[in-house]
Amino acid sequence: MAEYDDNELAAFYCEIDKRLGPLARMGGAILKKGTVLRQADYMDAAGIAEIDKRLAHDASSFREKLFAIIDEKGLTDAEVYKGAGMDRRLFAKIRNEPNHLPKSDNVLALAVSMHLTLDETNELMRAAGYALSGIQKRDIIVAYFIEKRIYDMHLINCALLHYDVPLLGKYA
Numbered sequence: 001m002a003e004y005d006d007n008e009l010a011a012f013y014c015e016i017d018k019r020l021g022p023l024a025r026m027g028g029a030i031l032k033k034g035t036v037l038r039q040a041d042y043m044d045a046a047g048i049a050e051i052d053k054r055l056a057h058d059a060s061s062f063r064e065k066l067f068a069i070i071d072e073k074g075l076t077d078a079e080v081y082k083g084a085g086m087d088r089r090l091f092a093k094i095r096n097e098p099n100h101l102p103k104s105d106n107v108l109a110l111a112v113s114m115h116l117t118l119d120e121t122n123e124l125m126r127a128a129g130y131a132l133s134g135i136q137k138r139d140i141i142v143a144y145f146i147e148k149r150i151y152d153m154h155l156i157n158c159a160l161l162h163y164d165v166p167l168l169g170k171y172a
Contacts, residue, residue, distance in 0.1 A: 085169020
């Protein structure tokens, strides 16, 4: 059984209250020193079910999304990974290993290679567990080119180089 001092419990409850709000300590009960926290103390069954549903999202949803886009656009695997400046072995790993998630710069390079819109790029990034940031230079620059429908990896990398940002694709 875990032992907690009063300061640790107070900090723990503060964090639980911030994250879970009214579901936090059922009935407002306070744990006594040495009590082991149980599921019922911090969440109800509906909360557990909702979190389980969200956790069910995994790398396979990225793969499914990527290959659905490739099929929709009538592209070949080679066109996509070559256009992204990606090694064939890395692309094969994405295709063949259900739990493999590429790095965010590789997902961006794939989006550019497939000529995705900004919305489609954001969807693909989310499926891989990433998001385009409005403050990271790389994301701002790549988003600019995607918005302008300029999908030339060389031009994008020239802009990234100009702003001293790591490049996409094989030159990264």
